Amino acid sequence: xxxxxxxxxxxxxxxxxxxxxxxxxxxxxxxxxxxxxxxxxxxxxxxxxxxxxxxxxxxxxxxxxxxxxxxxxxxxxxxxxxxxxxxxxxxxxxxxxxxxxxxxxxxxxxxxxxxxxxxxxxxxxxxxxxxxxxxxxxxxxxxxxxxxxxxxxxxxxxxxxxxxxxxxxxxxxxxxxxxxxxxxxxxxxxxxxxxxxxxxxxxxxxxxxxxxxxxxxxxxxxxxxxxxxxxxxxxxxxxxxxxxxxxxxxxxxxxxxxxxxxxxxxxxxxxxxxxxxxxxxxxxxxxxxxxxxxxxxxxxxxxxxxxxxxxxxxxxxxxxxxxxxxxxxxxxxxxxxxxxxxxxxxxxxxxxxxxxxxxxxxxxxxxxxxxxxxxxxxxxxxxxxxxxxxxxx
Numbered sequence: 001x002x003x004x005x006x007x008x009x010x011x012x013x014x015x016x017x018x019x020x021x022x023x024x025x026x027x028x029x030x031x032x033x034x035x036x037x038x039x040x041x042x043x044x045x046x047x048x049x050x051x052x053x054x055x056x057x058x059x060x061x062x063x064x065x066x067x068x069x070x071x072x073x074x075x076x077x078x079x080x081x082x083x084x085x086x087x088x089x090x091x092x093x094x095x096x097x098x099x100x101x102x103x104x105x106x107x108x109x110x111x112x113x114x115x116x117x118x119x120x121x122x123x124x125x126x127x128x129x130x131x132x133x134x135x136x137x138x139x140x141x142x143x144x145x146x147x148x149x150x151x152x153x154x155x156x157x158x159x160x161x162x163x164x165x166x167x168x169x170x171x172x173x174x175x176x177x178x179x180x181x182x183x184x185x186x187x188x189x190x191x192x193x194x195x196x197x198x199x200x201x202x203x204x205x206x207x208x209x210x211x212x213x214x215x216x217x218x219x220x221x222x223x224x225x226x227x228x229x230x231x232x233x234x235x236x237x238x239x240x241x242x243x244x245x246x247x248x249x250x251x252x253x254x255x256x257x258x259x260x261x262x263x264x265x266x267x268x269x270x271x272x273x274x275x276x277x278x279x280x281x282x283x284x285x286x287x288x289x290x291x292x293x294x295x296x297x298x299x300x301x302x303x304x305x306x307x308x309x310x311x312x313x314x315x316x317x318x319x320x321x322x323x324x325x326x327x328x329x330x331x332x333x334x335x336x337x338x339x340x341x342x343x344x345x346x347x348x349x350x351x352x353x354x355x356x357x358x359x360x361x362x363x364x365x366x367x368x369x370x371x372x373x374x375x376x377x378x379x380x381x382x383x384x385x386x387x388x389x390x391x392x393x
Contacts, residue, residue: 070217070263076374077154077218077343079107084120084137086383087111087144096383097151103390107154109220109377110144111137112211114158115190117166125206131170145215156218156267157211161204161251163223165191174200176227177236186230195226195247195284196239205255212262219259220298222269224248224290225283232282244284252293267296269345272306275299275330291338298377301327302347303364304354317354320347324367332371341375344368348378348385361389 080099086092087110099105113119118135119128128134138144148155168175168183168191176192178184183191193200208219226244227235242250256266270285280286291297303323306316311326313319324346331342346364350356361378368376378385 070265075106075154077107077156077377078104078375079109079154079156079377080105080385081109081158081377081379082383083381084111084114088120088138092383097147097153099385099387100151100153101393103387103393105390105393106152107156108148109156109158112157112159113207115160115163115223117164119207123207123210125203125210127203127206131167133166133170141214154218155216156220157208157216158220158222159204159207159211160222161224162192162195162200162226163190164193167200167203168193177238178234179236180234184227184230184235186227188229192227194237194239195244195251196237196241201251201254205258208255208259209262212259212264216264218265218267218296220267220269221252221255224252224268225285228281228283244282245280245286245289248284249289249293252290256293265295267298267343268294269298269300272299272301272327275301275327275334287334288338291335291340294340296341296343297335298343298345299327299331300345300379302345302379304347304351317352320360321363321367324364325370328368328371328373342373343375343377344373345377345379348380349382356386358386358388361386365389
């Protein structure tokens with residue numbers, strides 16, 4: 001009996017190892033079974049004058065359940081963000097790979113499409129080529145995926161959704177419009193695509209499917225929201241048929257339905273305040289609703305982004321541990337029963353006159369772990385992470 005059990009376990013482990021090695025090809029339909037043609041055997045028999053031999057029935061091939069393989073391989077993520085420029089620079093990439101090799105970091109969130117609207121590599125998505133939406137910051141995406149596999153790094157594709165000035169400019173009929181004419185713009189002059197427009201949905205999910213085929217193991221949607229800065233009262237959303245929170249939840253449900261067939265996880269970045277407030281913040285991010293349509297929710301609970309008095313803390317930016325403790329308590333309550341994992345974004349950058357170093361970053365990680373959560377992501381737009389705050393790998 002013991003031999004049978006051990007043999008079964010070893011067979012599963014061996015099978016999973018093969019799947020991981022060829023995961024991108026399987027997920028993208030790159031592997032296929034040879035066809036068995038009865039006509040070929042009949043023709044061969046006719047040429048010899050012998051009666052055709054009826055082939056034995058071929059047993060049905062059970063399709064590979066990519067979702068089961070995906071879930072069986074899940075590892076709690078301890079990750080860092082890399083811009084496409086950093087991922088495409090051998091020097092900067094090597095520095096982050098060395099950091100991961102030395103520490104507990106096991107994942108990298110890499111821009112596939114950022115808030116400029118540009119896709120970071122040579123994309124096969126038709127619209128990206130047609131509208132010239134590519135800027136090849138990552139020259140060899142397949143080589144990058146191979147390198148990450150060599151270092152046992154889980155690659156996560158960050159796709160900025162509706163903050164897309166490039167697509168809004170080149171397809172203005174897909175954009176948030178202004179009641180005064182033209183595209184609506186936020187305080188920084190950036191245009192948004194319309195979260196109600198299913199043509200935008202399709203483009204975003206097409207990018208996600210391609211990223212899965214390339215080897216990314218998770219698709220992370222950022223700016224998955226309505227605009228928040230600027231004169232919102234001037235914004236017009238053609239084709240609006242539901243509330244903002246329903247539009248965002250429906251998009252994520254649509255994306256997950258398509259992407260889970262590729263064997264990848266689906267995650268969403270949300271404002272940190274979504275775990276605390278009771279409404280959708282006017283941007284469509286009601287966390288109870290959207291969390292039911294993704295595998296992972298990543299609230300951006302950066303202490304520098306909380307206003308004075310939040311959680312009864314006069315200077316949240318100066319008290320990272322206390323802020324994260326409270327935010328994680330809120331997250332547990334608000335995500336209860338959703339089925340989604342909470343994986344917070346933590347602050348590894350200095351802002352607002354408070355310098356963040358080993359003590360501040362480590363305090364945030366400590367607060368997450370004390371809440372019983374085993375994973376987190378670190379954000380620094382300059383891609384310079386505080387190694388002293390991390391455990392050795």
